[in-house]
Each structure stands twice: as C-alpha cells, then as structure tokens.
Amino acid sequence: MTAPELSFNQATARDWPMLDLIAGCVTAGVRYVGLWREQVTEFGLEQTAKAVRAADLGVTSLCRGGFFNEPGWEISNRRAIDEAAALEAPVLVLVSGGLPSGSRDIAAARAHVAEAVAELVPYARSAGVTLAIEPLHPMFAADRCVISTLAQALDIAEAHPVDAVGVVVDTYHVWWDDQVYAQIARAGSRIASFQLADWSTPLPAGVLTGRSLPGDGCVDIVSLWRAVLATGYDDPVEIEIFNDELWALPGAEVLRRTLAAWSAVTAALR
C-alpha cells in the first residue's frame, strides 16, 4: 500500500494563528490540513485560500456545515459550500445538529437531515464539493448530532451519487459500535474523510473535549484503519483532537505531539 499521509486538522491546535499553522506544517513536512470555518472566517477566506496555495498545502476538508435543526441552515450551508470551493477543499463535513429546541422526536430529526442533505446536493455538486455526513457518538445525539451511527449516515448518503454525498469515519465516534466493521465495508468509496482520535476517560464536563491523541486511549485505531484501507481509501488521514490540555500548548508543540502519535500508529499499521 501507499504510505498514508497525515492531514493536520486545525481544531487540534485550535488557537494557532493561521499563518503560523501553515508555516508550522510546511516546516514539519506536513502537506495537508483540515480547516474550520470559524478560523477561516477570522483570518479571511481569500487570505486563507491564498496562503495555503502559496504554501502548496492541500486542504482535505472544511469543518463544518450541517446543524439542520437551526433556522437559516439553507443559507449557512450554501455559504459553507462556497467556502469549501474557495479553499479547494474537496469535502465539506456535515454535523447534523441535535434535536430541534423542545423536540423529543429523534426519528423526525433524522428524517429532516436526509431531506436537508438532498436539498443541498445540486448546489454542492455544481461547486464540486462532496458533502460528507459525520456520525457523532450517541452522547451527542441530543444537542449536536442526531446521526449517531455510520449505518445512519450511509442510509442518507446512498440516495445520492458517491461523489456528491459521502461519510466521515472518525474513530472516536464509531469505535463502540458492533456494526462498525460491516458498515465500513459497506461504505466502500463513500468514505470521504477518515479521522483519527482516541477515547480517554473520565470524560470532561460537556464531553466535547474528551478525546485524545491516537494511542492515548482505548480505541483499536489500527484495526479500524485497516478496515478503512481495505475499502481502497487512499486520501490523507486527518488527526482532529478536541482536548483542553492540547489547546493550552503552543501550536508547534501540538503538531510535534501529533506527529509522534502519527508515527507510532502508522508503525503499528504495517
């Protein structure tokens, strides 16, 4: 197999200024980044696009569209698609959003996600951006993402051409699922992004920032990665970690630790 390449997702070093992040990746020999809309907006869309191009960095994905439970999702998602296109990011990650305010009807919320994705497909295709549905761990079902399993994401994606709608497989969100290996095989070329993060306990308040670098937790990342490789996936692999301890460190140190984790897990992969 071709050696997998790392894409450093900027959320891992959340507060690293954009130009420092870009320079740091170039220095470290990292050729791909995953970007976030908040940081891109803060630095400026055109400026970001220009800077990554000048540095010859590929943008593997833009995070994130979705949140279809919020008013105005149509406009905000079209804007996200435009931003992905401007950054030449082939993939826009969609996090569906949780239950609408006051609702207890999760089945209806899930059905609405399918409708919303279908509505966005023509716009995304004309922009050349693949919509990638990310299932989040079920602990986020209420307030962040009603799409809780890879099977649910695929049920929605499969209504569309493979280059129009794919899925994100993030080891942090799917490792507990006894169907995950079958669903990775089912996904095949629908895997638009593969992301590594590990599960550590105890979870912090709010649970968002509990994930850890590959190797620091209990997820069998190597087995999941092998299953993804078996589908023919050969795009760069993102490391995206929300972790308060990492966020407190200088960006270059976060990248250094990320590369160390990457080396260890890719060595185990062979």
Place this chain on the structure above:
Amino acid sequence: MTAPELSFNQATARDWPMLDLIAGCVTAGVRYVGLWREQVTEFGLEQTAKAVRAADLGVTSLCRGGFFNEPGWEISNRRAIDEAAALEAPVLVLVSGGLPSGSRDIAAARAHVAEAVAELVPYARSAGVTLAIEPLHPMFAADRCVISTLAQALDIAEAHPVDAVGVVVDTYHVWWDDQVYAQIARAGSRIASFQLADWSTPLPAGVLTGRSLPGDGCVDIVSLWRAVLATGYDDPVEIEIFNDELWALPGAEVLRRTLAAWSAVTAALR
C-alpha cells in the same frame, strides 16, 4: 391496562438512610423500592430484608452485579445473587463493566460477558433470581459497560431461559438507538426491569450524574413506555436518577419530586 406502579430506586436519593427511605416510601404510598448493594451492605443485609418486609415493601431489583472485567467477579456475583435472594428481589441487575485494563478489544470483552453470564446462570436459578443484563449508553463502553445496546443484551440473554436471564430497559441508555423499538418488541417477556430517566445537557464531568427526572429532558419516555407495555410488561417501573442536584436534597424532597414526575408522565401515558 392496569395502572403502572412506581418502584423508587434508592440511588435517586442516594444518601437517604435506609430506615428513613423505607418510612418515606410507606408514608407516600410507594409500595416498591429498588435497592443498591452498597447501601444494603452499609445498613446490613438481614436488617434491610427485615425492614422492607416489616414495611410490606416489595424489592423490585438489586443493583448491581456484573463488572466482569474485574478479578474476583465470580465470587462477587455469587454474593450479589445471595443478597438478591435474601431481599426477595426477583431481579439482579448486571452492569457488565468496561474494557479490561489496557485492552482495546471490545469484541473480546463482549464475548467474555456472555461467558460470565452463562457461568452464573445455574447459581442464579437455584437462588430464584433472574439475572438482568442492562445495556448502558455507549459513552460508558470504555469504563463501565461494554454492553451498549438492547440488541447486544438480548443476544446474550436469549441463550438462556427467559426466567433465568432478562434485560433491563432504562430509557436514559437506549433512547438514541434507532433499533430500540424493534428490540423492545424482540425482548418481549425478557424485560426484567423497566426504568425511567431523562437525558439533559450539558453532561457533567464523568457523565455519570447527568440524568434527570422524567419530563426534564429530551427522551420520548411516553413512546418507549408504550412499547414496553405492548410486550405485556406489568411489573413496577423504577425511577432511578443519578443527579448531583437531587442528591443534595433531603430524601423526602427527592421522593416528592419523583412522584410529581411520575404523575406527569403516567398522565401522558393514558
């Protein structure tokens, strides 16, 4: 249908002394309690058994056996079965435990739970105690319970007679699962205990104490309850809430709030 009866699980008022809890339930007209081994041991097994019998309270379940990832699980689970029998509790709740220390093999951990349950069945049957496998929300898969779905619990339970091994359906743990209604129907008379708790966000650190009284969160408890009733379930229904705010209140106030939540949700059930 017969009006459902409440069983007050003592974890909801964790620090209420045993005799006060028993007296409080009698005063409030509550005829059933769910008990915990820690509290029973602290007050004394024989004393507890005597006190609940004297108060004419039924013990619907004893929490908990399981934790099959820990050394000595055979002895501690036999002891738990003895305690359930002494309390005339028909059901011992099993929480499987998480991954063994240092392990990343969740499939092996799940297979071990099936073996451990099988090993306990003869002892439990001779004691007249039903082992009830409780799936916990997947956010507990690493450190508390590798059995994450009702389907997994049923896969294990169905290898045994229905009076030997059943399942616990706790609305808090299963509400997110798109298979839950199908699995409740599949469970049929295997539902050895039905418990109500609601899901509120944000989750607190450690996530154990995030649940709330029925009606205070986003779980469609009424629909889940109707599905359980459709299986023919007519045992008392437990309310079991781990919540720091409730634990800070006097036990009688916790019971008062529990009864108010119970009235509201049973009214919606009709």
